Structures are given as structure tokens and as C-alpha cells.
Amino acid sequence: MTRFERALNLVLEFEGGYANHPNDPGGETYKGIARRFWPREAIWAIIDSYKGQNLPLGFEGTLEKDEKLQKLVRQFYLDKFWLAVRADELPEPLGEYTFDFAVNAGVVTATRAMQRAINVKDDGIIGPVTLQAAKEADLKLAMLNMYRERVRFYVNLVSRRPGLGTFLLGWLNRTEKAYFYLTKQV
DSSP states (O other): OOHHHHHHHHHHHHHOSEEOOTTOTTOSEETTEETTTOTTOTHHHHHHHHTTOOOTTHHHHHHHHOHHHHHHHHHHHIIIIITTTTGGGSOTTHHHHHHHHHHHHOHHHHHHHHHHHTTSOOOSOOOHHHHHHHHHSOHHHHHHHHHHHHHHHHHHHHHHOGGGHHHHHHHHHHHHHHHHHHHTTO
16 A cells, blocks of 8 residues: 555545535545545536435435545545655655645645744645755654644634534544544654
8 A cells, every 4th residue: 555545544534535514624535535636537427316316325425436536535635735745755644644634624734834844934835945954853852743733724714714614623623533543654
């Protein structure tokens, strides 16, 4: 299993399956892919094709068994997040933790948080300076700093947008669980 596959399994544990929570700014989501933010993704045509059918495995079970849908989900996370944060070029587990945060908060937000965690200019671009600093960083300290950055981000987000308070405990729980799971390796 590759680093990406292990990291994706962790992310998908947090993201769950199909949801359409009224307070979620992304609206309808499947495995964390929000229709409102990613309306042109091919997964939506597949999901829509199953709606309203009397399915032997039920809606969620049928989605899980659709191999084409699962391949599209995997490719989505690889292209839009793993490669975007250059996670495979960052030391393990910093790459994985940055990837998980990017999925939840966006590539630029996660990149800037990671850059602050390793004490480089937080310009949101992972270039040679950031990669070198990440490779030279004390990983335990970098991970702890990244943990703090994530918590700060979520608390600030909810203070600006109180309606998102519904999700705060879940976000903080995800931040902590991913941190402890990933730092077992450091």
C-alpha cells in the first residue's frame, strides 16, 4: 500500500459516505466531495443515477459497491489534494497531515499552516524552499505546530461564522485523531 492509499484510507474514515447536512456549506457530499464546490465531478452523474431507485443494498451500500465511482473518488483526492500539496515530497507524516487538512480546509489553507509549522514564509506555495525546510524540520515539533495551526483555524472559522459551530467538535476530533494516528510513526 502506498503512502497515498494509507492517507486516503484515513481521510475517508473521517469523511464518511453520502451526506446532505443543512448546515454544511458544501451541501450534498459524497466521501467529503461537496457538490456545491465540485459540481462538475463525474461522481455526481453516477450518484444521481442511483437516486430514487429501490436498490437491493440500499443507496449507500450500492454506492460503495460501484467500482467506477470508487475509482473516481480515489483519483479526485489524488489529483486535487495529494499532488496539490506535494504530500509525497514532504516527509512522512507531515505530508499526510497536510493532505488531510487540505481535504477539509483547502489546499492553500493547509499549505500555509504547514509552512508556519516549519517556520517558512506562508505564501501558500510548496516550492523548493518549503520542501527543503520540511525535510530539515524536527518532525515532532512540526507535527505539533501543525496540530496547533489546525485548531486555531477551526476556532477562528467558527468565531467568524457561528453557524458552522455544529461542526467544530467533529473538526477538532478529526485533527486530534489524525495527529495521534500519524505521530505514532515519528
